[in-house]
Amino acid sequence: MNLSELHKTVFQQDSVSTKIPELENARLQEPAPIPFTFETIGWKILGIVILVSILIILLLWIRNYIKNRYRREALQELNIINTNEINETFRILKNTAIKAYGREKVGNLYGNKWLSFLEETGKEVKMLEFENAIFNSIYRDKKIDQNIYSRITENSKKWIRTHA
Structure with missing residues:
Protein backbone atom coordinates (compact mmCIF):
# COMPACT_ATOMS: atom_id res chain seq x y z
CA MET A 1 0.00 0.00 0.00
CA ILE A 66 -27.64 87.21 16.41
CA LYS A 67 -24.77 88.40 18.61
CA ASN A 68 -22.74 89.45 15.54
CA ARG A 69 -25.56 91.33 13.85
CA TYR A 70 -23.97 94.68 14.73
CA ARG A 71 -20.83 93.63 12.83
CA ARG A 72 -22.77 92.86 9.66
CA GLU A 73 -24.65 96.16 9.90
CA ALA A 74 -21.41 98.12 10.41
CA LEU A 75 -19.80 96.44 7.40
CA GLN A 76 -22.85 97.29 5.28
CA GLU A 77 -22.64 100.92 6.38
CA LEU A 78 -18.94 101.05 5.51
CA ASN A 79 -19.67 99.69 2.05
CA ILE A 80 -22.28 102.40 1.44
CA ILE A 81 -20.02 105.33 2.41
CA ASN A 82 -18.77 107.55 -0.38
CA THR A 83 -15.04 107.87 -0.79
CA ASN A 84 -13.08 110.21 1.44
CA GLU A 85 -15.64 110.41 4.24
CA ILE A 86 -13.28 109.61 7.08
CA ASN A 87 -15.58 111.17 9.70
CA GLU A 88 -18.34 108.74 8.79
CA THR A 89 -15.91 105.80 8.84
CA PHE A 90 -14.79 106.64 12.37
CA ARG A 91 -18.35 107.27 13.52
CA ILE A 92 -19.21 103.72 12.44
CA LEU A 93 -16.10 102.38 14.19
CA LYS A 94 -16.96 104.25 17.41
CA ASN A 95 -20.58 102.98 17.38
CA THR A 96 -19.39 99.43 16.76
CA ALA A 97 -16.82 99.68 19.57
CA ILE A 98 -19.47 101.02 21.97
CA LYS A 99 -21.75 98.09 21.14
CA ALA A 100 -18.91 95.62 21.69
CA TYR A 101 -17.09 97.12 24.69
CA GLY A 102 -19.55 99.53 26.28
CA ARG A 103 -19.77 103.32 26.40
CA GLU A 104 -17.76 103.56 29.64
CA LYS A 105 -14.68 101.98 28.10
CA VAL A 106 -14.83 103.44 24.59
CA GLY A 107 -16.84 106.66 24.81
CA ASN A 108 -14.03 108.87 26.09
CA LEU A 109 -11.30 107.53 23.75
CA TYR A 110 -10.03 109.88 21.06
CA GLY A 111 -6.85 110.69 19.19
CA ASN A 112 -3.87 108.43 19.67
CA LYS A 113 -5.57 106.44 22.45
CA TRP A 114 -8.50 105.67 20.15
CA LEU A 115 -6.24 104.45 17.33
CA SER A 116 -4.17 102.41 19.82
CA PHE A 117 -7.39 100.86 21.15
CA LEU A 118 -8.37 99.85 17.61
CA GLU A 119 -4.97 98.23 17.03
CA GLU A 120 -4.99 96.42 20.37
CA THR A 121 -8.48 94.98 20.02
CA GLY A 122 -8.36 94.04 16.32
CA LYS A 123 -6.22 91.38 14.72
CA GLU A 124 -3.51 92.80 12.45
CA VAL A 125 -5.20 96.22 12.33
CA LYS A 126 -2.83 99.12 11.56
CA MET A 127 -4.30 102.55 12.31
CA LEU A 128 -1.44 104.41 14.01
CA GLU A 129 0.57 104.58 10.79
CA PHE A 130 -2.22 106.75 9.32
CA GLU A 131 -2.52 108.95 12.42
CA ASN A 132 -1.43 112.22 10.74
CA ALA A 133 -3.63 111.71 7.69
CA ILE A 134 -6.64 110.84 9.88
CA PHE A 135 -6.25 113.86 12.17
CA ASN A 136 -5.60 116.24 9.25
CA SER A 137 -8.78 115.01 7.61
CA ILE A 138 -10.95 115.10 10.73
CA TYR A 139 -9.70 118.27 12.44
CA ARG A 140 -8.31 120.33 9.54
CA ASP A 141 -10.75 119.19 6.87
CA LYS A 142 -7.96 118.16 4.48
CA LYS A 143 -8.65 115.55 1.85
CA ILE A 144 -6.94 112.19 2.22
CA ASP A 145 -5.16 110.50 -0.64
CA GLN A 146 -7.45 107.83 -2.12
CA ASN A 147 -4.86 105.08 -1.56
CA ILE A 148 -4.53 105.97 2.14
CA TYR A 149 -8.31 106.22 2.52
CA SER A 150 -8.80 102.76 1.00
CA ARG A 151 -6.16 101.32 3.39
CA ILE A 152 -7.91 102.97 6.35
CA THR A 153 -11.24 101.55 5.16
CA GLU A 154 -9.74 98.06 4.79
CA ASN A 155 -8.28 98.27 8.30
CA SER A 156 -11.65 99.46 9.58
CA LYS A 157 -13.40 96.48 7.99
CA LYS A 158 -10.73 94.16 9.37
CA TRP A 159 -11.24 95.60 12.86
CA ILE A 160 -15.02 95.13 12.64
CA ARG A 161 -14.57 91.50 11.57
CA THR A 162 -11.83 90.58 14.05
CA HIS A 163 -12.31 92.56 17.26
CA ALA A 164 -12.89 90.41 20.32
Missing part, protein backbone atom coordinates in the same frame (compact mmCIF):
# COMPACT_ATOMS: atom_id res chain seq x y z
CA ASN A 2 1.52 3.29 -1.03
CA LEU A 3 1.22 6.57 0.80
CA SER A 4 -1.64 7.98 -1.25
CA GLU A 5 -3.83 4.90 -0.79
CA LEU A 6 -3.10 4.94 2.91
CA HIS A 7 -4.05 8.59 3.04
CA LYS A 8 -7.40 7.93 1.27
CA THR A 9 -8.39 5.06 3.52
CA VAL A 10 -7.57 6.92 6.71
CA PHE A 11 -9.52 10.01 5.70
CA GLN A 12 -12.41 8.08 4.21
CA GLN A 13 -12.80 6.15 7.41
CA ASP A 14 -12.88 9.35 9.40
CA SER A 15 -15.32 11.03 7.07
CA VAL A 16 -18.84 11.63 8.29
CA SER A 17 -20.26 10.70 4.89
CA THR A 18 -18.90 7.17 5.20
CA LYS A 19 -20.46 6.79 8.60
CA ILE A 20 -23.84 8.34 7.74
CA PRO A 21 -24.64 7.95 4.05
CA GLU A 22 -27.82 10.09 4.28
CA LEU A 23 -25.74 13.20 4.86
CA GLU A 24 -23.94 12.92 1.56
CA ASN A 25 -26.73 14.52 -0.50
CA ALA A 26 -28.29 16.54 2.29
CA ARG A 27 -28.58 20.34 2.04
CA LEU A 28 -26.97 22.59 4.57
CA GLN A 29 -29.64 24.38 6.56
CA GLU A 30 -28.73 27.95 7.42
CA PRO A 31 -30.38 29.72 10.33
CA ALA A 32 -32.89 32.45 9.63
CA PRO A 33 -31.24 35.85 9.13
CA ILE A 34 -31.12 38.04 12.20
CA PRO A 35 -33.21 41.15 11.57
CA PHE A 36 -31.38 44.49 11.92
CA THR A 37 -33.77 46.87 13.62
CA PHE A 38 -33.47 49.95 15.78
CA GLU A 39 -35.73 48.56 18.50
CA THR A 40 -33.13 48.25 21.26
CA ILE A 41 -32.68 50.97 23.89
CA GLY A 42 -29.10 51.72 22.81
CA TRP A 43 -30.23 52.98 19.40
CA LYS A 44 -32.86 55.19 21.00
CA ILE A 45 -30.29 56.68 23.37
CA LEU A 46 -27.85 57.24 20.51
CA GLY A 47 -30.59 58.90 18.45
CA ILE A 48 -31.51 61.22 21.32
CA VAL A 49 -27.85 62.12 21.91
CA ILE A 50 -27.36 62.94 18.21
CA LEU A 51 -30.55 65.03 18.05
CA VAL A 52 -29.67 66.94 21.23
CA SER A 53 -26.14 67.56 19.89
CA ILE A 54 -27.50 68.91 16.61
CA LEU A 55 -29.98 71.10 18.49
CA ILE A 56 -27.24 72.51 20.75
CA ILE A 57 -24.96 73.25 17.78
CA LEU A 58 -27.84 74.93 15.95
CA LEU A 59 -28.74 77.06 18.98
CA LEU A 60 -25.11 78.12 19.47
CA TRP A 61 -24.84 79.05 15.79
CA ILE A 62 -28.08 81.10 15.96
CA ARG A 63 -26.93 82.84 19.15
CA ASN A 64 -23.59 83.70 17.54
CA TYR A 65 -25.35 84.93 14.39
Whole structure:
Protein backbone atom coordinates (compact mmCIF):
# COMPACT_ATOMS: atom_id res chain seq x y z
CA MET A 1 0.00 0.00 0.00
CA ASN A 2 1.52 3.29 -1.03
CA LEU A 3 1.22 6.57 0.80
CA SER A 4 -1.64 7.98 -1.25
CA GLU A 5 -3.83 4.90 -0.79
CA LEU A 6 -3.10 4.94 2.91
CA HIS A 7 -4.05 8.59 3.04
CA LYS A 8 -7.40 7.93 1.27
CA THR A 9 -8.39 5.06 3.52
CA VAL A 10 -7.57 6.92 6.71
CA PHE A 11 -9.52 10.01 5.70
CA GLN A 12 -12.41 8.08 4.21
CA GLN A 13 -12.80 6.15 7.41
CA ASP A 14 -12.88 9.35 9.40
CA SER A 15 -15.32 11.03 7.07
CA VAL A 16 -18.84 11.63 8.29
CA SER A 17 -20.26 10.70 4.89
CA THR A 18 -18.90 7.17 5.20
CA LYS A 19 -20.46 6.79 8.60
CA ILE A 20 -23.84 8.34 7.74
CA PRO A 21 -24.64 7.95 4.05
CA GLU A 22 -27.82 10.09 4.28
CA LEU A 23 -25.74 13.20 4.86
CA GLU A 24 -23.94 12.92 1.56
CA ASN A 25 -26.73 14.52 -0.50
CA ALA A 26 -28.29 16.54 2.29
CA ARG A 27 -28.58 20.34 2.04
CA LEU A 28 -26.97 22.59 4.57
CA GLN A 29 -29.64 24.38 6.56
CA GLU A 30 -28.73 27.95 7.42
CA PRO A 31 -30.38 29.72 10.33
CA ALA A 32 -32.89 32.45 9.63
CA PRO A 33 -31.24 35.85 9.13
CA ILE A 34 -31.12 38.04 12.20
CA PRO A 35 -33.21 41.15 11.57
CA PHE A 36 -31.38 44.49 11.92
CA THR A 37 -33.77 46.87 13.62
CA PHE A 38 -33.47 49.95 15.78
CA GLU A 39 -35.73 48.56 18.50
CA THR A 40 -33.13 48.25 21.26
CA ILE A 41 -32.68 50.97 23.89
CA GLY A 42 -29.10 51.72 22.81
CA TRP A 43 -30.23 52.98 19.40
CA LYS A 44 -32.86 55.19 21.00
CA ILE A 45 -30.29 56.68 23.37
CA LEU A 46 -27.85 57.24 20.51
CA GLY A 47 -30.59 58.90 18.45
CA ILE A 48 -31.51 61.22 21.32
CA VAL A 49 -27.85 62.12 21.91
CA ILE A 50 -27.36 62.94 18.21
CA LEU A 51 -30.55 65.03 18.05
CA VAL A 52 -29.67 66.94 21.23
CA SER A 53 -26.14 67.56 19.89
CA ILE A 54 -27.50 68.91 16.61
CA LEU A 55 -29.98 71.10 18.49
CA ILE A 56 -27.24 72.51 20.75
CA ILE A 57 -24.96 73.25 17.78
CA LEU A 58 -27.84 74.93 15.95
CA LEU A 59 -28.74 77.06 18.98
CA LEU A 60 -25.11 78.12 19.47
CA TRP A 61 -24.84 79.05 15.79
CA ILE A 62 -28.08 81.10 15.96
CA ARG A 63 -26.93 82.84 19.15
CA ASN A 64 -23.59 83.70 17.54
CA TYR A 65 -25.35 84.93 14.39
CA ILE A 66 -27.64 87.21 16.41
CA LYS A 67 -24.77 88.40 18.61
CA ASN A 68 -22.74 89.45 15.54
CA ARG A 69 -25.56 91.33 13.85
CA TYR A 70 -23.97 94.68 14.73
CA ARG A 71 -20.83 93.63 12.83
CA ARG A 72 -22.77 92.86 9.66
CA GLU A 73 -24.65 96.16 9.90
CA ALA A 74 -21.41 98.12 10.41
CA LEU A 75 -19.80 96.44 7.40
CA GLN A 76 -22.85 97.29 5.28
CA GLU A 77 -22.64 100.92 6.38
CA LEU A 78 -18.94 101.05 5.51
CA ASN A 79 -19.67 99.69 2.05
CA ILE A 80 -22.28 102.40 1.44
CA ILE A 81 -20.02 105.33 2.41
CA ASN A 82 -18.77 107.55 -0.38
CA THR A 83 -15.04 107.87 -0.79
CA ASN A 84 -13.08 110.21 1.44
CA GLU A 85 -15.64 110.41 4.24
CA ILE A 86 -13.28 109.61 7.08
CA ASN A 87 -15.58 111.17 9.70
CA GLU A 88 -18.34 108.74 8.79
CA THR A 89 -15.91 105.80 8.84
CA PHE A 90 -14.79 106.64 12.37
CA ARG A 91 -18.35 107.27 13.52
CA ILE A 92 -19.21 103.72 12.44
CA LEU A 93 -16.10 102.38 14.19
CA LYS A 94 -16.96 104.25 17.41
CA ASN A 95 -20.58 102.98 17.38
CA THR A 96 -19.39 99.43 16.76
CA ALA A 97 -16.82 99.68 19.57
CA ILE A 98 -19.47 101.02 21.97
CA LYS A 99 -21.75 98.09 21.14
CA ALA A 100 -18.91 95.62 21.69
CA TYR A 101 -17.09 97.12 24.69
CA GLY A 102 -19.55 99.53 26.28
CA ARG A 103 -19.77 103.32 26.40
CA GLU A 104 -17.76 103.56 29.64
CA LYS A 105 -14.68 101.98 28.10
CA VAL A 106 -14.83 103.44 24.59
CA GLY A 107 -16.84 106.66 24.81
CA ASN A 108 -14.03 108.87 26.09
CA LEU A 109 -11.30 107.53 23.75
CA TYR A 110 -10.03 109.88 21.06
CA GLY A 111 -6.85 110.69 19.19
CA ASN A 112 -3.87 108.43 19.67
CA LYS A 113 -5.57 106.44 22.45
CA TRP A 114 -8.50 105.67 20.15
CA LEU A 115 -6.24 104.45 17.33
CA SER A 116 -4.17 102.41 19.82
CA PHE A 117 -7.39 100.86 21.15
CA LEU A 118 -8.37 99.85 17.61
CA GLU A 119 -4.97 98.23 17.03
CA GLU A 120 -4.99 96.42 20.37
CA THR A 121 -8.48 94.98 20.02
CA GLY A 122 -8.36 94.04 16.32
CA LYS A 123 -6.22 91.38 14.72
CA GLU A 124 -3.51 92.80 12.45
CA VAL A 125 -5.20 96.22 12.33
CA LYS A 126 -2.83 99.12 11.56
CA MET A 127 -4.30 102.55 12.31
CA LEU A 128 -1.44 104.41 14.01
CA GLU A 129 0.57 104.58 10.79
CA PHE A 130 -2.22 106.75 9.32
CA GLU A 131 -2.52 108.95 12.42
CA ASN A 132 -1.43 112.22 10.74
CA ALA A 133 -3.63 111.71 7.69
CA ILE A 134 -6.64 110.84 9.88
CA PHE A 135 -6.25 113.86 12.17
CA ASN A 136 -5.60 116.24 9.25
CA SER A 137 -8.78 115.01 7.61
CA ILE A 138 -10.95 115.10 10.73
CA TYR A 139 -9.70 118.27 12.44
CA ARG A 140 -8.31 120.33 9.54
CA ASP A 141 -10.75 119.19 6.87
CA LYS A 142 -7.96 118.16 4.48
CA LYS A 143 -8.65 115.55 1.85
CA ILE A 144 -6.94 112.19 2.22
CA ASP A 145 -5.16 110.50 -0.64
CA GLN A 146 -7.45 107.83 -2.12
CA ASN A 147 -4.86 105.08 -1.56
CA ILE A 148 -4.53 105.97 2.14
CA TYR A 149 -8.31 106.22 2.52
CA SER A 150 -8.80 102.76 1.00
CA ARG A 151 -6.16 101.32 3.39
CA ILE A 152 -7.91 102.97 6.35
CA THR A 153 -11.24 101.55 5.16
CA GLU A 154 -9.74 98.06 4.79
CA ASN A 155 -8.28 98.27 8.30
CA SER A 156 -11.65 99.46 9.58
CA LYS A 157 -13.40 96.48 7.99
CA LYS A 158 -10.73 94.16 9.37
CA TRP A 159 -11.24 95.60 12.86
CA ILE A 160 -15.02 95.13 12.64
CA ARG A 161 -14.57 91.50 11.57
CA THR A 162 -11.83 90.58 14.05
CA HIS A 163 -12.31 92.56 17.26
CA ALA A 164 -12.89 90.41 20.32
